[in-house]
Amino acid sequence: DAGITQSPRHKVTETGTPVTLRCHQTENHRYMYWYRQDPGHGLRLIHYSYGVKDTDKGEVSDGYSVSRSKTEDFLLTLESATSSQTSVYFCAIRDRAGGNEQYFGPGTRLTVT
Amino acid sequence: KQEVTQIPAALSVPEGENLVLNCSFTDSAIYNLQWFRQDPGKGLTSLLLIQSSQREQTSGRLNASLDKSSGRSTLYIAASQPGDSATYLCAASPDAGNMLTFGGGTRLMVKP
Numbered sequence: 001d002a003g004i005t006q007s008p009r010h011k012v013t014e015t016g017t018p019v020t021l022r023c024h025q026t027e028n029h030r031y032m033y034w035y036r037q038d039p040g041h042g043l044r045l046i047h048y049s050y051g052v053k054d055t056d057k058g059e060v061s062d063g064y065s066v067s068r069s070k071t072e073d074f075l076l077t078l079e080s081a082t083s084s085q086t087s088v089y090f091c092a093i094r095d096r097a098g099g100n101e102q103y104f105g106p107g108t109r110l111t112v113t
Numbered sequence: 114k115q116e117v118t119q120i121p122a123a124l125s126v127p128e129g130e131n132l133v134l135n136c137s138f139t140d141s142a143i144y145n146l147q148w149f150r151q152d153p154g155k156g157l158t159s160l161l162l163i164q165s166s167q168r169e170q171t172s173g174r175l176n177a178s179l180d181k182s183s184g185r186s187t188l189y190i191a192a193s194q195p196g197d198s199a200t201y202l203c204a205a206s207p208d209a210g211n212m213l214t215f216g217g218g219t220r221l222m223v224k225p
Contacts, residue, residue, distance in 0.1 A: 033212075035213075042202075042215045042216065043157075044215075045212040045213070048212065058212055099145070099164060100162075101159055102147065102204075102213060104149075106156045107156050
């Protein structure tokens with residue numbers, strides 16, 4: 001257990017509304033990641049962070065923004081949700097002491113109607 | 114761009130059988146390769162991590178191998194059990210900090 005929690009675990013929202021997903025870790029890891037998982041596309045990286053206020057884009061970053069104001073929290077925001085953003089979102093951390101192994105949170109299932 | 118492929122997409126075996134899951138990647142310049150297990154509706158559980166300088170890693174009944182020159186990794190599961198039923202994912206990383214590129218997964222069912 002890498003001490004990763006995600007909230008909310010399930011959310012249904014309407015097209016055009018803003019949505020923020022939270023990832024919280026308890027073990028002071030520097031690197032954090034947001035992925036989405038979709039049938040037929042597998043898991044794809046959205047954004048990642050390599051420290052407080054340090055973030056970068058991943059493979060599928062359009063329509064998403066992130067923020068990291070504290071080491072333990074990494075927020076993913078959908079400014080104006082679209083149906084194509086219906087997905088399962090996973091947060092992950094990188095354990096540098098463990099050979100850079102990545103550990104994943106339990107996921108958030110987001111449905112945009 | 115790295116591409117990771119897992120074949121077969123699904124596999125059904127009787128309990129007790131030894132089995133091999135395959136993972137291939139197009140760019141051999143990887144930093145490490147990680148195997149995960151995912152149960153339906155759940156998150157990913159890390160099983161094994163192989164650094165690019167390593168040939169294999171073992172954990173209990175699991176053994177993962179890496180052959181960078183051929184762009185292949187295998188996950189060997191010994192004496193399979195019904196509790197091993199899950200989707201197995203492999204993922205390659207190009208460097209220490211950045212993205213994992215995932216394969217599509219192999220859905221394994223072990224029948225009692």
